[in-house]
Structures are given as structure tokens and as C-alpha cells.
Amino acid sequence: MKTALITGANKSIGFETARQLLEKGYYVYLGSRNLEKGEEAVSQLKSEGFTNLEAIAIDVDDLHSIKTARQILGEKIASLDVLINNAGISGGFPQTASEADIQTFRQVFETNFFGIIGMTQSFLDLLRQSPEPRIVNVTSGLGSLTLHSDPNWKYYHVKGACYTSSKAALNAYTIVLAYELRDTPFKVNAVDPGYTATDFNHHSGPGTVSDAAKRVVKAATFEADGPTGQFFSDDNNPETGLSPW
Structure with a gap:
């Protein structure tokens, strides 16, 4: 039975991603900053008939927490x-480049960028033991530098300085990691789940968590001949499913 670890899996897209992987027969570890909330999520899924799952405490802002989770899982x-780096924060809006507090930048980068590096590096040894390891970094279309430079893009005026910068940095890290692992069975990709209605955006998005999770699960379950080092975004390009970096 294949195994998957998802950060921020106690709610929203992470929770639905866990459900869909369970439906595919995976044993899923639901990472949650608050273990009690993680256990509540597990209980809900078990009430739906799923059994192959556990909650694990992971605060991606805390390297000690990550290392402890790695020891427990090991x-x-x-x-x-499968490692799905899903946990993320917005930092609150508006965020102007000229006035956003530098501590907000640090906080957002700690979760959206440094936390993912900590998770990836800490669990890479376990992933290397898999015959077909997959890493999915949940990003955002707002992390595309190309699109942010295009006045005709539908989200051109959505310029959250802290959030956008953190996701652009994450995309860059994804490219470099995929390159380093290019001659291995790893598939490393960035996935934009789309503008989804969650508490992350006060449920303002038009997309559903079900559709968002499908995008993440698709990248998490690529076959051996699947792509790596790509930025997937049906929201930005439904025809190809790819987004420019």
C-alpha cells in the first residue's frame, strides 16, 4: 500500500486531498499544526468508512516539529x-510592496517557503526508499512572474507582495529540486489548485475544494512516464493545464 503525507491536511484542500487519496487506496498521514484538529479530521474521515489514515503533528514553521514528525513517521x-506540501498562509491583505511590514514577509515566507524546504529535506530520505516518489508543492497562480507582468491577465491587479513573493520563491525551489532529481524516479511538480472557496480567502473563490484536490492528487499519482519540474494550473490555462513560471 502506497503512503502519503500531507501538511495542513486537517481542513480545506488538504483535507479533501487526503480523502481522494484514501479513495485511491493510499495510507494517508494527515499533518496538522494542532494534533487535536488533526485527530478530529481523522475521526470525520473514519466516520465515512476510511480506515487507513493517521494524524501527525507538524508545524512547518518549526524545524524541531518537522524533525520530530520525521522521527515518528520513520x-x-x-x-x-508521496509528500504534499500543502500548508500555507496568506499573511492577510492588502500587502503593498512599499508598506507591508517586513515581519509579515518573514512570517509568510517561513510557512510558504522555508517550511516546505524543511519538510522536503527532512523527508527526502524516506521518499528515496520509494520506487516512485512524488513531491507536490501546492503553489498559486499568483506566483507566476510571467502572468504578473501581463496587463491582460485576469488577476493582474491582485498583487499581494508577501504572498506572491513567497509562491514565486517556492516555484523557483521546485524547479531547482526537480532538476537535481531529474535522473531519479522522483516527480517534483508545483500545482496551483485554483481560486478555491476556502476560509483562506473568506470563501470568495469560485472553485470547489473537490476540484482543487483533484489537481493536487493528479500530480501526486503520476505514472513513471509522467512529467516533472512543471507548474500545473488549470485555472490559468485550462487547455494545456500548465502555467508559465
């Missing part, structure tokens, strides 16, 4: 097939 499994 005592349970010998290999990890």
Missing part, C-alpha cells in the same frame, strides 16, 4: 511515496 514506515 518508526512507522520504511518508505514514503
Whole structure:
């Protein structure tokens, strides 16, 4: 049975991603900053008939928490097939480049960028033991520098300085990581789940968590001949499913 670890899996897109992977027969570890909330999410899924899942405490802002989670998981499994770096924050809006507090920048980058690096590096050894390891970095279309430079883009005027910068940095990290692992069975990709109605955006998005999770799950379950080092975004380009960096 394949295994998957998802950060920020106690609610919204992360929670639905867990559900869809369970439906595909994966054993899923739901990472949650608050273990109690993670256990509540597990209980809800178990009430739906799923059994192959556990909650694990992971605060991606805290490297010690990440290392502890790695130790705990390493005592349970010998290999990890899928790592989904889903946990993220917006930092609140508006965020202007000229006035946003530098502490907000630091906070957003801690979660959206440094936290993902910490997770990836800490769990890379377990992923290497999988015959077909997959890493999915949940990003945003707002992280595309190309689109942000295009006045005709539908979200051109949505310029959250802290959030946009953190996702652009994450995209860059994804490119470099995929390049380093290009001659291995790894598939490393960035996925924009789309403008989805969640508490992240006060439920203002038109998309559903179900559709958003499908995009993430698709990249998490690529076959051996699947793509790597790509930025997937049906929201920005429904024809190809790809977004410019």
C-alpha cells in the first residue's frame, strides 16, 4: 500500500486531498499544526468508512516539529511515496510592496517557503526508499512572474507582495529540486489548485475544494512516464493545464 503525507491536511484542500487519496487506496498521514484538529479530521474521515489514515503533528514553521514528525513517521514506515506540501498562509491583505511590514514577509515566507524546504529535506530520505516518489508543492497562480507582468491577465491587479513573493520563491525551489532529481524516479511538480472557496480567502473563490484536490492528487499519482519540474494550473490555462513560471 502506497503512503502519503500531507501538511495542513486537517481542513480545506488538504483535507479533501487526503480523502481522494484514501479513495485511491493510499495510507494517508494527515499533518496538522494542532494534533487535536488533526485527530478530529481523522475521526470525520473514519466516520465515512476510511480506515487507513493517521494524524501527525507538524508545524512547518518549526524545524524541531518537522524533525520530530520525521522521527515518528520513520518508526512507522520504511518508505514514503508521496509528500504534499500543502500548508500555507496568506499573511492577510492588502500587502503593498512599499508598506507591508517586513515581519509579515518573514512570517509568510517561513510557512510558504522555508517550511516546505524543511519538510522536503527532512523527508527526502524516506521518499528515496520509494520506487516512485512524488513531491507536490501546492503553489498559486499568483506566483507566476510571467502572468504578473501581463496587463491582460485576469488577476493582474491582485498583487499581494508577501504572498506572491513567497509562491514565486517556492516555484523557483521546485524547479531547482526537480532538476537535481531529474535522473531519479522522483516527480517534483508545483500545482496551483485554483481560486478555491476556502476560509483562506473568506470563501470568495469560485472553485470547489473537490476540484482543487483533484489537481493536487493528479500530480501526486503520476505514472513513471509522467512529467516533472512543471507548474500545473488549470485555472490559468485550462487547455494545456500548465502555467508559465
